[in-house]
Amino acid sequence: MKRHPLLTFLLYAAVVLLALSIVLPIAWLFIMSISQPTDLTTLPLKWFPETINLDQYKRLLTLEEGSTGETFLYALRNSTVVAVSATLISVLAAIPAAYSFSRFPGRQGLLYGTLAVYMMPPVAFVLPLYLTFSHLGLLNSSWALIIVYCTMLLPFATWLLKNNFDLLPYEIEQAAIIDGASQLQVIWHIALPLIKPALGAALLFALLMAWDEFFYALIYTNDLRAKTLPVAIGDFAAGRATDYGLISAVGMLAALPPLVAALFLQRSLVSGLAAGGTKG
Amino acid sequence: MANLKLRNIQKTYGNNVPTIKGIDLDIHDGEFVVFVGPSGCGKSTLLRMIAGLEDISSGDLLIGDKRANDIAPAKRGTAMVFQSYALYPHKSVYDNMAFGLKMAGTPKTEIHQTVTKAAEILQITHLLDRKPKELSGGQRQRVAIGRAIVRKPGVFLFDEPLSNLDASLRVQMRIELSRLHQELGITMIYVTHDQVEAMTLGDRIVVFNGGHIEQVGTPLELYHAPANRFVAGFLGSPSMNFIPCTVSRTADGVTLFAGEQCQTRLPVTAALPDSLTLGIRPEHLRISQAPSGIQGHIDLVEHLGDSVVMYVSVPGLKEVLSVKLDGSHAELKAGDPVHLDIDTRHCHLFDADNASIQWKS
Numbered sequence A: 001m002k003r004h005p006l007l008t009f010l011l012y013a014a015v016v017l018l019a020l021s022i023v024l025p026i027a028w029l030f031i032m033s034i035s036q037p038t039d040l041t042t043l044p045l046k047w048f049p050e051t052i053n054l055d056q057y058k059r060l061l062t063l064e065e066g067s068t069g070e071t072f073l074y075a076l077r078n079s080t081v082v083a084v085s086a087t088l089i090s091v092l093a094a095i096p097a098a099y100s101f102s103r104f105p106g107r108q109g110l111l112y113g114t115l116a117v118y119m120m121p122p123v124a125f126v127l128p129l130y131l132t133f134s135h136l137g138l139l140n141s142s143w144a145l146i147i148v149y150c151t152m153l154l155p156f157a158t159w160l161l162k163n164n165f166d167l168l169p170y171e172i173e174q175a176a177i178i179d180g181a182s183q184l185q186v187i188w189h190i191a192l193p194l195i196k197p198a199l200g201a202a203l204l205f206a207l208l209m210a211w212d213e214f215f216y217a218l219i220y221t222n223d224l225r226a227k228t229l230p231v232a233i234g235d236f237a238a239g240r241a242t243d244y245g246l247i248s249a250v251g252m253l254a255a256l257p258p259l260v261a262a263l264f265l266q267r268s269l270v271s272g273l274a275a276g277g278t279k280g
Numbered sequence B: 001m002a003n004l005k006l007r008n009i010q011k012t013y014g015n016n017v018p019t020i021k022g023i024d025l026d027i028h029d030g031e032f033v034v035f036v037g038p039s040g041c042g043k044s045t046l047l048r049m050i051a052g053l054e055d056i057s058s059g060d061l062l063i064g065d066k067r068a069n070d071i072a073p074a075k076r077g078t079a080m081v082f083q084s085y086a087l088y089p090h091k092s093v094y095d096n097m098a099f100g101l102k103m104a105g106t107p108k109t110e111i112h113q114t115v116t117k118a119a120e121i122l123q124i125t126h127l128l129d130r131k132p133k134e135l136s137g138g139q140r141q142r143v144a145i146g147r148a149i150v151r152k153p154g155v156f157l158f159d160e161p162l163s164n165l166d167a168s169l170r171v172q173m174r175i176e177l178s179r180l181h182q183e184l185g186i187t188m189i190y191v192t193h194d195q196v197e198a199m200t201l202g203d204r205i206v207v208f209n210g211g212h213i214e215q216v217g218t219p220l221e222l223y224h225a226p227a228n229r230f231v232a233g234f235l236g237s238p239s240m241n242f243i244p245c246t247v248s249r250t251a252d253g254v255t256l257f258a259g260e261q262c263q264t265r266l267p268v269t270a271a272l273p274d275s276l277t278l279g280i281r282p283e284h285l286r287i288s289q290a291p292s293g294i295q296g297h298i299d300l301v302e303h304l305g306d307s308v309v310m311y312v313s314v315p316g317l318k319e320v321l322s323v324k325l326d327g328s329h330a331e332l333k334a335g336d337p338v339h340l341d342i343d344t345r346h347c348h349l350f351d352a353d354n355a356s357i358q359w360k361s
């Protein structure tokens, strides 16, 4: 089929527009992070710095006591611990939960219940959770955030995985049961490999959600021990004189771990694994 | 190897209407039994109950004389081949076949031997490294059968295994299944919609209808001596003609009367009800040269090459009669008047309850 030239043009224009809207802010962030502070405040604005300035990054990558770098690196560590733990716990728990919701009807009420809770605004839970954590002595610890994030990620991951389990032909699993596989073996050997793309998506989105969470982190943490990156960045921006170069450098570095995770997981995101087992 | 005994097996799903209404059936060791019946009559359900994929609501299932109701599917010594193949899409052909043995903890070398041997029997040795999606329908079906063979089952269960294949492949696979049955000598239960498969494969055929058994017998028994009108109409293609008749007695038998232009004489001595249904297969109606027997007009002629099927409307009869003749009748065409003779040796009589009446002495 031959496409009209105008249509082709519009199509490409749309693609370019989309690409620019994604790339430009990041490019600008990067440029800001390597500019001289003076370059960023002069008028008219200098779009390209004359000299490359890596001072911001040097300031961030140091553990000197009381330095900006210490704040940043601890926040990076806290964010990593919290996001990775919450993601792993949630997805691990979501797998059997989703399978059970998908295969054993009559439990739907529970699923919709968790989703309803998931829909409620965080503000509603902040106070009761705060009191609970305070009683448990968990305030300002990574544990508090891991627990809270699990309550957000678990319903989401369960829902996503359940919908994908629903799509699997049940006969394949019954064949495995006849072959002598136990329920857990069916999940491990048959069902999970077949929903690998969804599993990758669940891991990725859960990680991003936890990585970017700001509200709970702001309220339940207050120093190096537990503060996560979004809160730390917020702190950097809240000073009297905002250091744009520093904030952009933090932004660049904070975006790296999710980027690496995405690159790593995207290979499993290709779909079509289930093709060929059954007629259809 | 195993025999199977079904004792008053019932199945009721949630809605309290029984789907399977008390099945009694004995299947001998090494027998090839075919289940046929209209869609929704419960063939798959019964098969799945035997496999253990479906709970048995009541009754006893004995496999090899042992009550199997509560034995896990993998421990029953049954293997099932699904209509949809149900291969593991992410595993190679080899791993598909090896999975059951792995689950059973069989040593690697033994798995290798068994799978290789099964692959040879099914001629899929060259496919062992492929994934299911790289196989044709026939090859997939072979893998599914291979996966069942390696478990060395006592009973093989097939649920319409060939219905996804095209006609020529079906014939080929049918022959191979037959050969496989002879080679392995395993008890096989085979569900099908295909009459030819049923007639050619089965040592015995079980005809189901609405959750119960209508008749069990060898293919020829069912063809020649159907127990009732349902079985008579279900087997055979085109299906048997049914003509409602009134009976009048004569000195040497009875005359069955179904309107001015349709009557036939039978040498019956047994007592008959006043009205009954005459059943006659299309292949047992003949064109007669004399203007006698049944008179009508040809509605439609189908030339199938080796045979000719014509549909004849007869005044006084509600339904057209189908007639199957050999291929030499090329001259027949729609609209022609025609006289038909009934081969009285092959008449079936059914009473008001649709049960077959034994009239031949």
Ligand SMILES: Nc1ncnc2c1ncn2[C@@H]1O[C@H](COP(=O)(O)OP(=O)(O)OP(=O)(O)O)[C@@H](O)[C@H]1O
Pocket: B013, B014, B019, B037, B038, B039, B040, B041, B042, B043, B044, B045, B046
């Ligand atoms: N899980 C289920 N819950 C409720 N009813 C069911 C269930 N499975 C099957 N049935 C009903 O049981 C009846 C028998 O189904 P079954 O699949 O055994 O028919 P079948 O003889 O195999 O038909 P077909 O030839 O179309 O495959 C049908 O009326 C069907 O609707």
Ligand SMILES: [Mg+2]
Pocket: B043, B044, B045, B159
């Ligand atoms: Mg069926």
